[in-house]
Amino acid sequence: VRAAQIHTLDGPAAVRVVDLPDPEPGPDQVLIEVAAAGVCYPDVLLTRGLYQVKPDLPFVPGSEVAGTVLSAPAGAAVAAGDRVAAFPLLGGFAERVAVPLPLVFGLGPREVPFPQAAALPMNYLTVHFALTRRAGLQPGETVLVHGGAGGIGTAAIQLANALGARTIAVASTPQKQDVARAAGASAAVAADGFLAAVRELTDGRGADVVVDPVGGDRFTDSLRALAPEGRLLVIGFTGGEIPTVKVNRLLLTNVSVVGVGWGAYALGRPEFLRQQWAELLPHLAAGALDPPIQAVHPLADVGAALAGMEERRVLGKIVIGM
Numbered sequence: 516v517r518a519a520q521i522h523t524l525d526g527p528a529a530v531r532v533v534d535l536p537d538p539e540p541g542p543d544q545v546l547i548e549v550a551a552a553g554v555c556y557p558d559v560l561l562t563r564g565l566y567q568v569k570p571d572l573p574f575v576p577g578s579e580v581a582g583t584v585l586s587a588p589a590g591a592a593v594a595a596g597d598r599v600a601a602f603p604l605l606g607g608f609a610e611r612v613a614v615p616l617p618l619v620f621g622l623g624p625r626e627v628p629f630p631q632a633a634a635l636p637m638n639y640l641t642v643h644f645a646l647t648r649r650a651g652l653q654p655g656e657t658v659l660v661h662g663g664a665g666g667i668g669t670a671a672i673q674l675a676n677a678l679g680a681r682t683i684a685v686a687s688t689p690q691k692q693d694v695a696r697a698a699g700a701s702a703a704v705a706a707d708g709f710l711a712a713v714r715e716l717t718d719g720r721g722a723d724v725v726v727d728p729v730g731g732d733r734f735t736d737s738l739r740a741l742a743p744e745g746r747l748l749v750i751g752f753t754g755g756e757i758p759t760v761k762v763n764r765l766l767l768t769n770v771s772v773v774g775v776g777w778g779a780y781a782l783g784r785p786e787f788l789r790q791q792w793a794e795l796l797p798h799l800a801a802g803a804l805d806p807p808i809q810a811v812h813p814l815a816d817v818g819a820a821l822a823g824m825e826e827r828r829v830l831g832k833i834v835i836g837m
């Protein structure tokens with residue numbers, strides 16, 4: 516199979532396309548003919564050895580895919596010929612990948628195009644875990660979403676809306692604010708001055724939940740932007756710096772900072788994963804979850820796609836088509 520491989524931890528430019536032997540599925544694995552693979556920020560971190568997972572070199576990155584089942588264990592819920600999305604964690608930037616059965620997800624009755632399906636597992640399962648289990652989001656609440664034009668951001672906007680919340684996005688440029696509004700944000704504001712804008716949009720009350728995949732120096736203003744009993748979800752640090760919090764702020768305003776590590780929680784819990792996907796499927800069927808795909812690039816362009824993400828140029832989601 517053709518695959519994009521990381522040989523040295525020198526960033527996106529060092530990714531090379533190579534020919535590898537076909538993957539051999541283990542007894543509990545599903546072999547998938549990959550049609551599309553999603554490009555995620557953790558893949559960028561992997562190219563520099565900065566992700567919490569540190570595979571031996573060389574390795575094939577690519578955490579999420581969509582495609583057609585070639586073979587599946589006897590008695591599995593999926594069978595050869597089925598269209599699926601899957602979360603291999605590694606190995607997805609290749610023409611074929613073997614994935615443990617609990618991480619393979621049927622696409623339901625709607626003909627979800629493969630590029631959109633490939634954009635689901637990482638971000639939509641993460642924001643589902645974040646908004647429902649970690650934040651206990653209630654209908655009618657207001658959710659502020661940082662990085663509102665990114666993968667996690669657009670997924671959070673769509674799922675929060677589907678769960679009956681109101682969403683306000685923060686994004687760095689007018690073009691990115693348009694992407695966030697197109698994903699369903701009721702308002703989109705610049706990062707500079709977002710605190711005042713959120714207060715104005717909520718009649719001074721603030722947001723019940725903040726989705727934060729960015730971190731950095733806006734963290735304290737995110738705490739200030741919370742309504743009483745608000746929850747700030749710590750999802751990632753694309754802004755670079757890992758923020759610190761003076762905990763007296765939590766006491767003074769009755770707010771919480773909540774960690775979100777979807778993989779650490781879900782990957783060892785097959786029943787939880789099944790439940791998560793079952794809760795996403797009706798919203799997918801209704802068209803409420805529809806990842807905004809900016810472009811589908813060929814396998815040869817994996818390095819360029821990862822560089823675009825590292826350089827903050829992605830609008831919505833980039834996918835690799837095989």
Ligand SMILES: NC(=O)c1ccc[n+]([C@@H]2O[C@H](COP(=O)([O-])OP(=O)(O)OC[C@H]3O[C@@H](n4cnc5c(N)ncnc54)[C@H](OP(=O)(O)O)[C@@H]3O)[C@@H](O)[C@H]2O)c1
Nearest residue numbers: 556662665666667686687728751752753754775776777827
């Ligand atoms: N905790 C978990 O379980 C989990 C799961 C999946 C992903 N993540 C993390 O979530 C984060 C977002 O991932 P993603 O796939 O949504 O990435 P993405 O599509 O690139 O979106 C991230 C957003 O971060 C903003 N940003 C601010 N400063 C940036 C900078 N210096 N460089 C790049 N982007 C910057 C950008 O928005 P603006 O330009 O509008 O500011 C960008 O749209 C990553 O840190 C990832 O590792 C965590």
